[in-house]
Amino acid sequence: MTSDVGFIDPTASGGKARIALAARPMDLAGKTVGLLDNTKEQGTLILETIGNALRERYGVARVVIRSKEHYSKPATAALIDEMAKEAQVAIAAVGG
């Protein structure tokens, strides 16, 4: 971290090990979709709309909607684990 000009450069490296995308299924027919609602305004309506559309148009069998405690905090590991047991794909809303 000490540069060759004689002082320390504490600039954060940001070097993070790359996480691979999860393998995607060919389609959603017969699948269960997990929808994570962060409780921010419009989030519930957005996810309900998506859930209905996925069932009607893409053959999704089941939709599981869960809510977080607060929009600006990450979901607990327990909540993500619970959803991951039931769903094969997931959508989170609304960031921001």
Added chain:
Amino acid sequence: MCSVHDTIEFEKRGIPATVIITQAFRKAAIFQFGSKGMEGHPYIELPHPISNLKPEEMKELTLRFVDQAVRQITA
């Protein structure tokens, strides 16, 4: 923001995921994906703001993005 974090947590558990954000948080979302090791992860970007949209308007806007969301979570 935290929905990005949650999306990554799903991916780490082998669950393909995407996140719906609004335009104002695009840079923050890109930064968060990158800083947490998933640079370039897809997302759905809605125009900002959405908080004052009436329910029918919100539904109509959402429906425009369903196909894109499906493409992001399927092969």
Added chain:
Amino acid sequence: MEVAAAVDEFEFFLQKQWSDGLPVVTPTEARLQAMLKGTRRDPDELIGNVPPAMEPATVRSVATHALMAGCKPEYLPVVLGGLTLMLRDEFNMNGVQGTMHGVAPLMIVNGPHAQEIGLHGGNGCFGPCFRANATIGRAIRLMMLNLGGGIPGVASATIFATPMRYTACIAENTERRPWETLAVSKGYSGDDNVITCAMVESPRLCFDDVSQEPQRLLNGIADSMVAMGSWNMHARSDMVVAMGPQHASICAEARMSRADVHGRLCELAGRKVRDLKNGGNWRRERALGFPIKVDPDDDDCFIPAIKDPKDLQLIVAGGWGPCTAICHGWSGGSRAVHGRYEV
């Protein structure tokens, strides 16, 4: 220390994306070793990871940022203590960094160590001229920018930010204070070195050179605690009220205790639904989400600014004069934190 002629050390740091726009004290190994003498802790000890970028803050890296900010070694314990508190879950640093809101973590430091290092709580305490105030708060901000990535346009969507994002660290007024300190009111002893930290906006000022008794005075202060556009009215939110010593003495001379004033402000500060509906952030769904029961469909329902008495951080600070400073809070699920710090 020899610096290569081609590198201007000030420009080197001013061009960093995480620069706060002001020059830093160039961190050299010699200066870092001097700074580390301000703590007994192991330089490799991990304080925590700063969200959202989650870069690690060790005692060494905290000391480096403290030195860049212009801290003296004796300030380092406050910087270490402050960051430790801010990384607690309930403070929600991740949300704090990304929010559109213009809030900053204001540190209020009580105890003998704050006095020894010259942390100022008297006249001018929110402004320049006090090295401890200026540099301790700045050290925290430099870490939030560099280690956390809370940079506007990067991870931070802040609309305006706030001048408090340059620095936000004060003590209470120790010379003219009719009551116990904030820390003592929370159950600490007067000998404890304590930091309280709340996410708040810049102070707005309530001038009142007319009131000679508390009722009218506190009415006016309470009025400054509410606004249609203030998140305090639309969510559970912390607030800092820094009563100037002159205003505090009006209450104390009327035999009001600190707790009495605190309670009265909590009662007075609020608006009826009919007044809140006409502008600002009012939505009935937000009111339904309060941790207290209100009826958003009743125009006469009183919506308090302070939803939980713990959320009002009442202090005595500032110089002598007819003024109290009020800092509104954030809505994003951050709760004020407090704790002792090790010297």
